[in-house]
Amino acid sequence: xxxxxxxxxHIPFCQKxxxxxxxxSFAGCTYAKQLQYIDALVQEIKLYKPFADRYKVxxxxxxxxxxxxxxxxxxxxxxxxxxxxxxxxRFAEITxxxxxxxxxxxxxxxxxxxxxxxxxxxxQTTDDEGLKRLGRIxxxxxxxxxxxxxxxxxxxxxxxxxMSGIPGQTEHSFVESLMKVMEFEPEHISVYSLQVEEGxxxxxxxxxxxxxxxxxxxxxxxxxxxxxxxxxxxxxxxFSNYAKPKYQCRHNIVYWTGGEYxxxxxxxxxxxxxxxxxxxxxxxxxxxxxxxxxSEIAAGQDRFTVFDxxxxxxxxxxxxxxxxxxxxxFMFLGLRMIKGVSRAEFKARFSKDIYEIYGPVINKYCxxxxxxxxxxxxxxxxxxxxxxxxxxxxxxxx
Numbered sequence: 001x002x003x004x005x006x007x008x009x010h011i012p013f014c015q016k017x018x019x020x021x022x023x024x025s026f027a028g029c030t031y032a033k034q035l036q037y038i039d040a041l042v043q044e045i046k047l048y049k050p051f052a053d054r055y056k057v058x059x060x061x062x063x064x065x066x067x068x069x070x071x072x073x074x075x076x077x078x079x080x081x082x083x084x085x086x087x088x089x090r091f092a093e094i095t096x097x098x099x100x101x102x103x104x105x106x107x108x109x110x111x112x113x114x115x116x117x118x119x120x121x122x123x124q125t126t127d128d129e130g131l132k133r134l135g136r137i138x139x140x141x142x143x144x145x146x147x148x149x150x151x152x153x154x155x156x157x158x159x160x161x162x163m164s165g166i167p168g169q170t171e172h173s174f175v176e177s178l179m180k181v182m183e184f185e186p187e188h189i190s191v192y193s194l195q196v197e198e199g200x201x202x203x204x205x206x207x208x209x210x211x212x213x214x215x216x217x218x219x220x221x222x223x224x225x226x227x228x229x230x231x232x233x234x235x236x237x238x239f240s241n242y243a244k245p246k247y248q249c250r251h252n253i254v255y256w257t258g259g260e261y262x263x264x265x266x267x268x269x270x271x272x273x274x275x276x277x278x279x280x281x282x283x284x285x286x287x288x289x290x291x292x293x294x295s296e297i298a299a300g301q302d303r304f305t306v307f308d309x310x311x312x313x314x315x316x317x318x319x320x321x322x323x324x325x326x327x328x329x330f331m332f333l334g335l336r337m338i339k340g341v342s343r344a345e346f347k348a349r350f351s352k353d354i355y356e357i358y359g360p361v362i363n364k365y366c367x368x369x370x371x372x373x374x375x376x377x378x379x380x381x382x383x384x385x386x387x388x389x390x391x392x393x394x395x396x397x398x
Contacts, residue, residue: 005055010265019135022197040290059251068098072110100138108153159188167211187247331395340379
């Protein structure tokens with residue numbers, strides 16, 4: 001039987017960098033640079049031909065950056081290349097991220113023809129002043145137009161990203177944003193707390209940073225999110241993610257449950273054949289690698305040799321995950337899921353009972369009310385989620 005595989009595609013282009021953004025993305029890249037990048041990305045996908053017949057692709061996620069800035073022809077080229085190299089499951093979840101104001105109805109129709117069946121819209125807040133403070137390029141009316149166009153184009157699985165703790169936000173205005181978003185009845189809502197990263201314009205702007213709600217207010221916003229969304233039919237299935245029944249993001253669940261995935265594009269992370277690694281973050285180096293090796297990749301001869309040669313130049317931070325590392329990741333990623341981790345799954349993967357490895361830690365936190373063990377599942381309680389960073393660090397093996 002073929003193994004399951006998920007694919008992430010990184011599109012690093014933006015119209016404008018948001019003040020809080022420390023993601024690997026670039027504003028103002030020329031069409032020529034985009035063309036070179038997509039050509040390199042397609043070559044990278046083709047590079048995996050020697051391994052493709054061992055896998056079936058279950059999910060594809062096109063993220064960024066702002067993928068919706070690209071001409072839909074580029075998007076189509078990427079998807080068709082994946083289908084030519086890999087077997088893609090008939091019912092695969094295929095997601096593309098889009099920002100309001102960067103995607104038209106015709107683009108959305110084109111996405112549908114390429115088999116993209118899930119749209120993730122980066123709204124962040126319904127408050128126009130809040131959007132300006134974040135450096136977003138859109139307003140709420142543009143979001144409304146984008147959402148309605150997506151429904152008209154046939155999208156029946158839409159996520160909306162919302163952010164808490166943004167400059168000038170109050171508990172009231174945050175809940176108001178949640179309520180407005182739910183009026184559109186998206187299938188999925190992701191709610192993230194703003195993180196101020198060193199080196200971003202937000203970090204350097206003392207006035208703007210001074211408008212950020214304090215930690216206690218942000219914690220109350222987090223608590224209200226669960227209550228407000230639950231009443232309206234959204235189940236929290238991960239710390240920051242809520243979905244209507246049967247609309248959990250299958251791609252992200254692969255990350256949290258230790259499934260294999262390959263990331264294509266600059267900086268993209270992978271967990272493939274027992275190794276974790278990421279691609280170079282240098283866009284010019286990335287493009288040059290595939291320009292220099294394009295003829296060998298296209299020739300189709302000595303594919304394993306070409307694969308080893310190119311990936312030696314491409315990959316960084318390579319780590320082979322031995323059993324201890326895999327057990328650690330099973331726990332501190334799996335415990336992000338509200339249902340927690342499965343005792344039976346742990347035994348199937350590692351041939352050891354979970355209590356043989358983590359018994360003292362689990363018993364400690366269960367006795368203190370931070371964890372709950374019920375039947376096959378071990379999970380964090382609501383109290384445990386509030387202090388999850390401390391708890392999860394205790395699952396690192398010495």
